[in-house]
Amino acid sequence: MDLFKKAKTIRLRSVKDKYMIGDDDEQSVSLDRDGSTEKAEWEVFPTGENYIRFKSCHGKYLMASNTPFLQGVKGKKIIQTELKPDLDGSVNWEPLRDGFQVRLKTHTGGFLRPLGGLPPWRNNVTHDNPHRTKAKEKVLWDIEIVEHLPSYRKTNSDSQLYCMIDPK
Template sequence: MEIFQSANAVRLRSSHGKYLTAHDDEESVTQGRHGDAKAARWTVEVLPADYTNHNIIRLKSCYNKYLTADDQPFLFGMTGRKVTQTVPDRLDSSVEWEPFRDGKNQVKLRTRYGEFLRANRGLPPWRNSVTHDIPRRTATQDWIFWYVEVVETDMLKPEKNLILHSDSFSSSESSVPSTPSSLSGPEV
């Protein structure tokens, strides 16, 4: 997905207006109001297209741990499984997320098993929790949408390199564009 292709780091804001946050216990993942906190910043790793041609990303917290779809239930007997931050022995599908665009900067992040990253709300213990699940109720359908705020970009990533064309020069114009929005070239 092109929004992640040139992003080095992002913040993910839930439909509840809170940010996906790596808790300082270096294991839990919650939602927090402070998007400018370092714990709300996630480093993006874009994997090469796999044999199914899916766009897969990994998100790494400020504690250098991956956003992980755990198999354990969030609450015994309830729907929704834990989302944690881990450093697995080997990088497997539990740390891989497939983004689906739904709007300009709005995405759904799906695990390899078809469940979506979900921002919960309500009374404790659900308040500010993050799980992965398949939404089954109309009331919670929007809880799987995340707004992507790009914090840091890398214009040199090969997927988004833009070719600058300069057929003519004039003394009143700079030969090198000053802002990324003035770049032109084929979209990849």
């Protein structure tokens, strides 16, 4: 969580040097080599001691859905969604640090995972629980801080007021 304490806006870069972007349809999420666009920037919102939320440039939150990515494939879709009171924690992400990188864990125990290979997998993002050693390395993300927090910030998330004080 310490990676995100001073970050207001970040970029998530996969091990294949592709950035997670919020697509223009304001619903899907994909990967792109160009991390310089606004679509690659995600605003960070702490939601408690161990969880954060990511908000796209479209004003939608990153969500781990229950919809299968493809029929017969283990991974499930990652989408952008409005923040609604009936969400079950699927917009909450638990960052687990691994050296200078992070794994982003869903409320169901899966991990945010970039996909590669041939279409339809290429440049997509899913969530699942990788069992193979090689696949576990693929769920690591580099965090690039785009904008730092001021030393004091108030955010209104879930109708509660959170204050963050930078301990210097």
